[in-house]
Amino acid sequence: MKLLPIASAATLLLAAAAANAQSYGSGIIEFTGEVTDLTCTISGGAGAIGTTNITVPMDAVQANQLAAAGDIAGLHPFQLVIGGPGQGTCQNGKIAELYFDPTAGQVDAGNGNLRNQEANAPAVNTQIQVLYKNAVVDLRDPSFKTDPVTIANNTAVIDMASQYVAVNGAAAPGFVQSYVNYKVVYN
Template identity: 30%
Template sequence: MKKSIVSLSLLAVLGMGSLSAQAASTGTITFNGELTDTTCDVDVNGQGADATVTLPTVSINQLTAPGNTTGRTSFNMNLSKCVVGTEGGHSKVSAFFQPGSTVDLSTGRLKNTATTGATLVDLQLLDASGNYAPINVGNTDQVNDMAYVDIDQATGSALLPYAVEYYANGQTTPGVVTSSVVYNLQYK
């Protein structure tokens, strides 16, 4: 009887091993990317790579319901010293806005990080190169969805136009609104 139980146990273990082997690979995922040793120098609104964009003071009466926006404020990333037209050089550029603690990844908007600030309000970034499309901050869709700007072949410069605006998540309350976002440049 003991031999039968041991034999059955051994068969069960071996049978499980073959079941897991049957659930083996069903495909392959290949990841491709590129690293470059060149980039452009960035100047945001004449302040350098790190900058502050100040939105206007607005009334909470303009932000009373989810989806209300106001206070749209433009800012430009002026790029210079971009390497173009050589091996490894790129002809188009845009910004990629990174995920982080200030980003609501479910909405792609920037959270208000002021500790005693306004409530029910985010900041929404916009691609100002065309129809002011909202930017889904932190989302890899930016790789394909962002408008890439041509780098001037003669000067190695480009202008990336963006905007930011208040975005209501409900009836807002008065207070300070502040946030930040980390960015890098992406090339084509």
């Protein structure tokens, strides 16, 4: 008979705990989205060439312009063109934003520049900086994005720039090559 009071007490404790748990607020989380067939080509405009995989041919600079760590030279403006006239799948009125992927490409984890990956005769102590609105982009920052641009006449343009920067001392003559992965998001 002693088991009955213990079982009754355990039942009361469970009921009280359940009642306590039910006293908290509850609701729903709604998810919304869109599946779209919006497709815009991405190509190099002024200062760049190619479609999807863009090449920015930077001008040669003298090594003495990069004589000390932090020196910059060879500012090279370029454009990324989203869509193009008559590209009906690049819908007017949509918004496009450009993001860089800090985990792919040649982003230097120490400073956010692009490391020189030239295998044959590389310019030692030389990296590339990407600029947006006249400011150096820290490519390590996953939250970086360009300002939204509105697609009009099936086209939008994002103005960017690049430049050489000396790191770890004076740059030595040689070649420079690097890359960064990007994505364009449409809303």
